[in-house]
Amino acid sequence: MKRTKINILLASDEPIEKILVKGWVRTKRDSKEFSFMELNDGSCLKNIQVIADSRLENYSNISAITTGSAVGVEGKLVESPGKGQRWEIHAECVDIINVATEDYPLQKKRHSDEFLRTIAHLRARSNKYGAAFRIRSEMAFAIHNFYHEKGFRYLHTPIITGSDCEGAGEMFRVTSLAPEAVAKAGKWDFNQDFFAHEANLTVSGQLSAEMFALALGDVYTFGPTFRAENSNTSRHVAEFWMVEPEMAFCDLAGNMDHAEELLKYLTRYALLHCSEDMALFTEFVDKGLKKVLDTLVDEEYARISYDDAVELLLKSGKKFEYMVVNGKDLQSEHERFLAGEYFKKPVFLVNYPKSIKPFYMRVNDDGRTVAAMDLLVPRIGEIIGGSQREERLEMLEQRMDQMGLPKESYWWYLDSRRFGSVPHAGFGMGFERLLMLITGITNIRDVIPFPRTPGNIDF
RNA sequence: UCCCCAGUAGCUCAGUCGGCAGAGCAAGUGGCUGUUAACCACUUUGUCCGCGGUUCAAAUCCGUGCUGGGGAGCCA
Incomplete structure (x- = not known):
């Protein structure tokens, strides 16, 4: 089955009998009978809420899903009785693609820009x-x-440019010469370099x-x-x-x-x-x-x-x-x-x-x-x-x-x-x-x- | 490169006059009501940025280095 992106599902006009979404778990709330997962796939700002019933066969694994984990969910798109969202997904099958380890640095709270800069990959x-x-x-x-x-x-x-002074500040040098060769020669010999000329970004x-x-x-x-x-x-x-x-x-x-x-x-x-x-x-x-x-x-x-x-x-x-x-x-x-x-x-x-x-x-x-x-x-x-x-x-x-x-x-x-x-x-x-x-x-x-x-x- | 400020738990931060290292969140365990940064209880976590100095005693004072932030210059 082909996956549908969350922005498309959230914009739906009517319930859909069977859909597949894939994304990352932003947060999860558990009770005895259900697990609520907020799923985001990057297609839009909003998450879609997934309800996983405890009767699902892999429910013990589902309840062990952590923030940041990747899952695929097959199920129904239905109107949500809860507040805060129009649509939600009743899961019929939850495929756990990858469980994020517990040291996943993004928590479900506000982080400082300075901290986030140190985890630019996430x-x-x-x-x-x-x-x-x-x-x-x-x-x-x-x-x-x-x-x-x-x-x-x-x-x-x-x-890569050969102009040595385009007139806008310091430039990064481009060379194919090994640093040792330059050190040995005691200078950067452009004639020996790739372009036989000074080159810069x-x-x-x-x-x-x-x-x-x-x-x-x-x-x-x-x-x-x-x-x-x-x-x-x-x-x-x-x-x-x-x-x-x-x-x-x-x-x-x-x-x-x-x-x-x-x-x-x-x-x-x-x-x-x-x-x-x-x-x-x-x-x-x-x-x-x-x-x-x-x-x-x-x-x-x-x-x-x-x-x-x-x-x-x-x-x-x-x-x-x-x-x-x-x-x-x-x-x-x-x-x-x-x-x-x-x-x-x-x-x-x-x-x-x-x-x-x-x-x-x-x-x-x-x-x-x-x-x-x-x-x-x-x-x-x-x-x-x-x-x-x-x-x-x-x-x-x-x-x-x-x-x-x-x-x-x-x-x-x-x-x-x-x-x-x-x-x-x-x-x-x-x-x-x-x-x-x-x-x-x-x-x-x-x-x-x-x-x-x-x-x-x-x- | 210059000036100013900061650096304490995974994150955000408190720590008084120099005298035992703290909170909330996260995480872990258990409970639980269709939940909405869910909730309740319990539990774990420290090179107090590094190095050196002063002192009986330093997270705290001094010097220095590093990292981050704000501002300046250069510019887009």
């Missing part, structure tokens, strides 16, 4: 993490859906994506990204997923329109398609979450220039730990004030001084600022960073010279500005930060299955 079996990772899956699908509907092409950019697919935007029009990447920064915060991991759209014939305003549309679509999608799991977060994880989500969907996002933001901060009368200085990057507390306290909704900051932004951003007519945009959201801070790209060859080369970048290693990038260069724009959105925003989960380690952080690569 935490998806808890309500909160099961819900979080179902939402993660749905959101990944929603991203593809959004771009597919808009006619974007999905692009796979390399994970990608920190962004942007430069590659630009090439394809200038061929296919609108493209996006969605894949893993690696940063070897020694960051120890609730917003950083060494391996994370990023969505990077890149659009030909698009300027900064179009870029922002697109980012806003994306974020609204994804939030709406979560509320619509993950309502049961989302309810767990709006009710138990963050009471203020629903309001944040409504704001994301309903409000028009604020747009303000860097210069105006600096002035606004200076005039706010707010006491900051760090001084606001035009020409310097804003501090976290400044960003939090802008998105969380002042605008109380997402805010695009645009036109940053070129001195604090990378070479590929388009220089504005004032010669002082670049067409950059960061989207700041309440409680997370920066969730999107992007720009209109510098499409003018001379200007791009000038910027690279100023910043001391080796133009020869970017020959292919510069080529794109020689042959039919057009205005184009794009951005990167941190997928995990999106999930934090949508679920209200405050630590990035809790929205990725097995987080990679400094000193932590268990699992």
Whole structure:
């Protein structure tokens, strides 16, 4: 007999004479005549209640089933006389697939996030993490859906890159040389290495994506990204997923329109398609979450220039730990004030001084600022960073010279500005930060299955 | 990497002025009413994070290391 998933059974309109479910026992309550098992198979947040009668032939084994055990149950789906559920299963046959040993660490009570992080291989079996990772899956699908509907092409950019300075922090080295060989030679000899060149894990697919935007029009990447920064915060991991759209014939305003549309679509999608799991977060994880989500969907996002933001901060009368200085990057507390306290909704900051932004951003007519945009959201801070790209060859080369970048290693990038260069724009959105925003989960380690952080690569 | 806080039973945590190591939950045993984090009774469980120091005596005070958390920087 084919098994039916619990989400299907719970959505049933009528009793079913014979069904088969398989899942894991979340909790069990025994009396002399019956055993009540709450079964979960991961298909949804809710468990289904199974009643095993003491007349079942293997009842002595059934009563020995522990929390965490795996069972298959054949029986009837019937209306439940008890409170708390519409349907339940009267078991006719209970197949005990595996009895969890008594040291199963997940108890039927609340656990701390810190503890669950130490058992990342089991935490998806808890309500909160099961819900979080179902939402993660749905959101990944929603991203593809959004771009597919808009006619974007999905692009796979390399994970291993030869660019030695993509301009976004420390990189992980990739090598096939044995550590002993490197030690013996006294240096890492690229000529002896697999690519006969320095190789690293990608920190962004942007430069590659630009090439394809200038061929296919609108493209996006969605894949893993690696940063070897020694960051120890609730917003950083060494391996994370990023969505990077890149659009030909698009300027900064179009870029922002697109980012806003994306974020609204994804939030709406979560509320619509993950309502049961989302309810767990709006009710138990963050009471203020629903309001944040409504704001994301309903409000028009604020747009303000860097210069105006600096002035606004200076005039706010707010006491900051760090001084606001035009020409310097804003501090976290400044960003939090802008998105969380002042605008109380997402805010695009645009036109940053070129001195604090990378070479590929388009220089504005004032010669002082670049067409950059960061989207700041309440409680997370920066969730999107992007720009209109510098499409003018001379200007791009000038910027690279100023910043001391080796133009020869970017020959292919510069080529794109020689042959039919057009205005184009794009951005990167941190997928995990999106999930934090949508679920209200405050630590990035809790929205990725097995987080990679400094000193932590268990699992 | 820097600043702050924490580390006591499987989990969550209490432990007063430095003086015998505790509770709830979990687990085990028995009971039991169609139960809902079931309930009732009984029972087991400790490198008090490691190392060093002060003291008659350290979970408690001091130093140091490790781990975790919060914040900062870097950014997505």
